[in-house]
Each structure stands twice: as structure tokens, then as C-alpha cells.
Amino acid sequence: MATAQRSTTERAVTERVVIENCAIATVDAQDTEYACGHLVLAGHRIESLGAGRAPEGLENVVRRIDATGHLATPGLVNTHHHFYQWLTRGLATDHNLFDWLVALYPTWARIDEPMVDAAARGSLAMMARGGVTTAADHHYVFPRGTGDLSGTLVRAARDLGVRFTLARGSMDLGEKDGGLPPDFAVETLEGALAATEDTVRRHHDTSFGAMTQVAVAPCSPFSVSTELMRRSAESARELGVRLHTHGSETVEEEKFCHEQFGMGPTDYFESTGWLGEDVWMAHCVHMNDSDIAAFARTGTGVAHCPSSNARLAAGIARVPDLLAAGVPVGLGVDGTASNEAGELHTELRNALLVGRLGPHRETALTARQALRLGTYGGARVLGRTAEIGSLEPGKLADLVLWRMDTLAHSSIADPVAALVLGAAAPVTASFVNGRQIVEDGRLRTADEDEIARSTRAQARRLARITDRA
Numbered sequence: 001m002a003t004a005q006r007s008t009t010e011r012a013v014t015e016r017v018v019i020e021n022c023a024i025a026t027v028d029a030q031d032t033e034y035a036c037g038h039l040v041l042a043g044h045r046i047e048s049l050g051a052g053r054a055p056e057g058l059e060n061v062v063r064r065i066d067a068t069g070h071l072a073t074p075g076l077v078n079t080h081h082h083f084y085q086w087l088t089r090g091l092a093t094d095h096n097l098f099d100w101l102v103a104l105y106p107t108w109a110r111i112d113e114p115m116v117d118a119a120a121r122g123s124l125a126m127m128a129r130g131g132v133t134t135a136a137d138h139h140y141v142f143p144r145g146t147g148d149l150s151g152t153l154v155r156a157a158r159d160l161g162v163r164f165t166l167a168r169g170s171m172d173l174g175e176k177d178g179g180l181p182p183d184f185a186v187e188t189l190e191g192a193l194a195a196t197e198d199t200v201r202r203h204h205d206t207s208f209g210a211m212t213q214v215a216v217a218p219c220s221p222f223s224v225s226t227e228l229m230r231r232s233a234e235s236a237r238e239l240g241v242r243l244h245t246h247g248s249e250t251v252e253e254e255k256f257c258h259e260q261f262g263m264g265p266t267d268y269f270e271s272t273g274w275l276g277e278d279v280w281m282a283h284c285v286h287m288n289d290s291d292i293a294a295f296a297r298t299g300t301g302v303a304h305c306p307s308s309n310a311r312l313a314a315g316i317a318r319v320p321d322l323l324a325a326g327v328p329v330g331l332g333v334d335g336t337a338s339n340e341a342g343e344l345h346t347e348l349r350n351a352l353l354v355g356r357l358g359p360h361r362e363t364a365l366t367a368r369q370a371l372r373l374g375t376y377g378g379a380r381v382l383g384r385t386a387e388i389g390s391l392e393p394g395k396l397a398d399l400v401l402w403r404m405d406t407l408a409h410s411s412i413a414d415p416v417a418a419l420v421l422g423a424a425a426p427v428t429a430s431f432v433n434g435r436q437i438v439e440d441g442r443l444r445t446a447d448e449d450e451i452a453r454s455t456r457a458q459a460r461r462l463a464r465i466t467d468r469a
């Protein structure tokens with residue numbers, strides 16, 4: 001029996017998938033690219049890759065993919081999102097961040113388990129069919145008595161086959177304490193800390209190739225008490241997990257920090273233990289030179305969300321300056337209440353375009369830097385560069401085959417320029433851990449039409465509960 005089990009495992013590990021005849025952008029340290037190359041996947045890892053055809057004589061090849069006309073890249077890594085917002089897209093469309101939050105908090109405070117389940121599947125499905133293989137979700141709304149929302153999120157990601165970081169959020173600063181969320185939408189300080197620790201213990205996997213990890217993620221300086229910020233950081237470090245929050249998103253937040261704490265957001269974060277190489281922060285739009293130097297000195301990472309920043313009129317993050325200083329930067333969709341498209345591959349283009357509207361103009365971001373932000377940069381801020389983020393032997397088989405031979409892209413000679421600057425490229429295949437989760441732009445792991453129906457039904461339910469319908 002033991003022998004039979006072992007041989008089954010060995011066979012699974014050495015089963016090979018060969019991909020040939022595609023352009024490859026590895027996004028390794030040298031930005032190695034092949035105009036026409038091959039990849040060999042063995043089990044859940046990349047075994048080899050290079051120019052030309054795959055080596056002859058490989059054993060246990062169970063599948064050969066002729067990827068002529070395609071570009072292979074690492075899977076995209078989403079570093080900031082709020083899946084639950086899938087049910088509140090297209091609302092408060094002409095507001096800045098604070099007004100938008102005040103308009104939407106009362107609705108968000110009514111979410112329950114079936115809503116979060118549907119919203120997570122919608123968010124994950126939309127990203128996966130656009131080449132996302134790893135996604136982080138910052139979930140910070142836990143209304144009392146709504147069941148196991150963390151478990152619901154983890155299960156949805158597992159079902160769809162997307163590698164997942166659950167940033168377990170929290171809010172304890174309601175309106176009566178000078179915060180922005182309504183009082184009924186916040187947790188108690190002790191309750192939030194205990195529930196977050198419980199989530200880490202139940203779901204955080206430290207093994208190589210983990211499909212689920214957890215980060216400690218109080219929401220923002222204007223919805224979380226200083227005590228919860230400080231104790232969350234201590235707790236995360238005791239538990240050995242990463243820390244995530246929103247930071248320096250708008251001028252209003254900057255003003256709030258100066259009024260409440262007598263200092264700007266970055267100094268406030270530093271004073272509460274929130275700068276460090278185990279921290280990544282969403283947005284970081286309003287940063288002065290000394291803020292950027294503090295991030296660089298401490299290795300604090302950034303989740304850049306260009307579409308959301310534009311949608312909420314937050315401003316243009318100084319990404320070229322952050323990169324020049326050596327700050328780790330990844331890309332984020334952000335919640336779909338402020339980025340209705342919910343896709344990450346279009347954020348490659350938006351990061352480049354928005355960057356060039358800033359002070360550095362045409363040198364702001366190259367197409368290759370944009371691709372790096374969406375892949376290796378994301379892996380870096382999630383602390384997973386040993387496993388994902390670039391196509392290299394030994395790393396996990398998380399990769400995308402983008403179709404480049406259709407009307408949209410075929411006349412562009414440079415496939416990376418086509419991917420970043422062109423229309424959203426079709427995904428022929430997307431692999432996570434060696435498992436194909438997308439085929440010809442459709443999910444293989446779930447029924448998209450069923451997800452569309454259930455998200456619509458749950459969005460309508462939420463609207464009815466909150467008297468918007």
C-alpha cells in the first residue's frame with residue numbers, strides 16, 4: 001500500500017507539460033526574454049525554459065501545447081482588493097474618497113455570508129480570466145452575526161484555484177469616536193484582534209507553494225484606533241505574518257492625520273510600528289521625499305492602484321520615485337466599488353499611462369517596468385519571490401499564455417509592448433500550481449454564467465435590504 005501511494009505521488013510530481021513556440025517574458029532579474037521559446041512544467045513547478053524547442057527525450061510528457069502566436073508571462077499578482085465590493089459597483093460614481101466611503105459604509109455594513117461568497121467568486125473569476133494567478137483580498141467589514149466570512153473567502157479562492165492572500169482587516173473607530181464608518185459597522189478592539197489571530201491560525205499556510213496565506217490588515221488611520229494599529233503590528237510579528245493597510249491615499253487623509261495625531265500618515269505609521277519589510281500599503285499617493293526615503297529605508301511595500309486613484313480623484317502616486325528609491329511596488333485592482341472593471345491586466349496599461357501624466361513624463365514607466373509591477377513586484381510585496389513573480393526553473397508553475405495573433409495585437413512586433421499598451425489581451429491559458437484554471441478566456445474551475453447570476457441576485461438582495469431598490 002505504501003509503495004503504491006509513493007509511486008502515485010512520484011508519477012504526479014514528474015508529469016510534464018511542454019509549452020512551445022511562444023514568446024516568453026520571464027521577468028527575471030535580467031529581464032530575460034525569448035522571441036520564440038519553450039517552457040517545461042513538471043508537477044506544480046517550472047522545470048526548465050529557454051529559446052527554441054523543448055529538449056528531446058523528456059519522459060512522462062502528458063501534454064504538449066503549441067503556443068504559436070502567444071506571449072508567456074508570469075501570472076499576474078493582485079496586491080489589493082475588496083472582493084465584497086463586487087455587489088456595490090457603479091454607486092457614488094462622482095465622489096471623492098471620504099464622501100464615497102460615507103455614502104457606501106451603511107450598505108457595506110449589511111453584507112452577509114451568501115453575499116460575500118458570491119462577491120468573492122465574481123471578483124476572483126473576473127481577475128482569473130484576465131491572467132491573475134495570485135490575489136490578495138483586504139476584507140475589513142465583519143458585521144456581527146454574519147457567519148464565517150474569512151472561511152467563505154478562503155473557500156471561494158480554493159474552489160476557483162487562485163492562489164490567495166487574505167488580508168484580514170478590521171475597523172474599531174466608529175463615528176462616535178471620530179472615525180468615518182458608522183458605529184454599527186465596526187468591531188471592538190479586542191474582538192478584532194482575537195478574530196484576526198484566529199483567522200491566521202486557521203488559514204495561514206507557511207509551506208512552499210501555499211495556496212492560502214493570511215495577513216493582519218486593519219483598514220486605515222481614519223477607521224482604526226491607534227491602539228488597534230499598534231497591537232495589530234505586534235500580533236502580526238508574533239504570528240509571523242505580513243501586515244497590510246491603506247496609507248497616504250488622499251489629501252483628506254493627510255489632513256485627518258495632522259489634525260488627529262499632529263503628524264503626516266507616514267510618520268504616524270512609523271510611530272505605530274507600521275513601517276518594515278513585512279508591511280505593504282495600498283495607494284501611497286501623497287508621499288513627500290522623506291516619506292519615500294522612510295519606505296525605502298525600512299523596505300515597506302506599496303500596492304499601486306492607478307484606476308481606483310483616478311476614479312476617486314485621489315491623485316497620482318509617485319511610482320517612478322518609489323522605484324528609484326528601491327521601494328517594493330506591486331499593482332492592485334482595489335475594490336470594484338472604485339474600479340468597476342475589476343481586472344488587473346488593464347492596470348498594467350493604466351499604471352504606465354497615469355505614471356506619464358505625472359512629473360516624469362515619458363520616462364515615468366516603461367512597458368517592461370509595468371509588467372514587472374504586475375508580476376514580480378506583486379510577489380515581492382506579498383513576500384513570495386522565492387515561489388512566484390517570474391518564470392524561472394524551480395519556481396511554481398503560475399503563468400499565462402496571452403494571445404497576440406488576433407486583430408487587436410498581431411501588427412505589434414514587440415509582444416510586451418502589445419500586452420501593456422494594446423487592448424486587453426485574450427488569455428488562452430492560465431496555470432496556477434501547474435493546474436490550468438483558464439482556457440480560451442473562460443474559467444475551467446467554475447461556471448461563469450452561474451457566478452454572474454448569483455452576483456446579480458446577491459447585489460439586488462443587498463440593495464433591497466438597504467432600501468436602494
Ligand SMILES: [Zn+2]
Pocket residue numbers: 080081082138246282334335
Ligand atoms: Zn482599498
